[in-house]
Amino acid sequence: MSEVTRQLRVLDDSEDRQLLKVAFATSDRQVVNQHFGSARSFAIYGVGLDEARLLTVTEFGDLAQDGNEDKLAIKLETLQECIAVYCRACGASAVRQLLALGVQPVKVSEGAQIAPLIAALQQELKEGPSSWLAKAIKRNQVADDNRFDAMESEGWLD
Numbered sequence: 276m277s278e279v280t281r282q283l284r285v286l287d288d289s290e291d292r293q294l295l296k297v298a299f300a301t302s303d304r305q306v307v308n309q310h311f312g313s314a315r316s317f318a319i320y321g322v323g324l325d326e327a328r329l330l331t332v333t334e335f336g337d338l339a340q341d342g343n344e345d346k347l348a349i350k351l352e353t354l355q356e357c358i359a360v361y362c363r364a365c366g367a368s369a370v371r372q373l374l375a376l377g378v379q380p381v382k383v384s385e386g387a388q389i390a391p392l393i394a395a396l397q398q399e400l401k402e403g404p405s406s407w408l409a410k411a412i413k414r415n416q417v418a419d420d421n422r423f424d425a426m427e428s429e430g431w432l433d
Contacts, residue, residue, distance in 0.1 A: 278335065278336055278349060279333055279334070279335060279349060279353070280334050280335060280336050284330070284331045285328070285329060285330050285331070293323060294321030294322055294323045294326070294327075294328075294330075295321070295322050295323070295358050295400075295411065295412065295415060296319055296320070296321055296322075296330065296356050296357040296358060297319070297320050297321075297322050297357060297358060297359050297360075297361070297393070297396065298317045298318070298319045298320075298353075298354050298357045298359070298360040298361070298378075299317065299318045299319075299320070299360070299361045299362075299389050299392070300314035300316075300317060300360065300361065300362035300363065301316065301317070301318050301389065302315060302316060304318045304329070304332065304389065305388065305389060305390075306386060306387065306388055306389065307361045307362060307363060307383045307387045307388075307389060307392070308363060308385075308386075309362060309363060310362060310363050310364045310365070311350070311360065311362040311364065311365040311366070311369050311373075311380065312346060312347065312350075312365070312366055312369055313346075314335070314350065314362065315334060315335055315336075316332060316333060316334040316335065317331075317332070317333050317350070317353060317354070317360070318331075318332050318389070319331040319332070319333070319353075319354075319357060320389075320393060322393055322396055322397060322400075323397075323400075324397060324400055324401060325397070327393045327397065333353050335349065335350070347368070347369055347372060351372055351373070351376055351378075354373070354376065354378050355376065357378050358377070358378065358379060358408070358411035358412075358414075358415065359378060359379040359380070359381050359407075359411070360373065360378055360379075360380055360381065361381045361383050361387070361389075361392055362380065362381070362382065362383070363382070363383065363385065364382060365380040365382060377411070377414055379407045379408075379411065396408075
């Protein structure tokens with residue numbers, strides 16, 4: 276079983292709910308260079324039309340690439356609020372589990388830089404999202420609406 280060994284989280288998250296969370300399997304926060312199942316770390320960015328910022332970096336212990344399904348549980352938990360995860364490769368079981376969670380796995384070629392991937396995602400948001408991205412945006416809006424409904428049901432003090 277894998278575990279989180281270290282996590283960096285940006286504390287100023289006042290506007291993070293407005294941003295779409297996108298994960299990248301990366302060892303250096305510059306290039307997508309890891310297979311999903313054996314990724315040693317994820318960098319999660321908040322992406323909006325005109326901004327993108329690093330929100331969280333989560334590091335995991337050493338993992339074998341094949342043969343241990345337990346290694347996925349902590350990664351899936353880490354990506355719960357994300358709309359997508361960019362990685363070098365992703366096994367069939369992991370793809371099924373990610374999609375069930377509402378996270379779109381995106382396979383990229385070797386040497387894919389994170390900054391241009393974010394810029395392409397922002398351009399897609401501006402021009403009109405693809406079907407998976409439109410679904411993710413809708414899910415994100417429903418989650419925000421549910422959050423406000425829950426707050427209202429708790430009651431407000433004058």
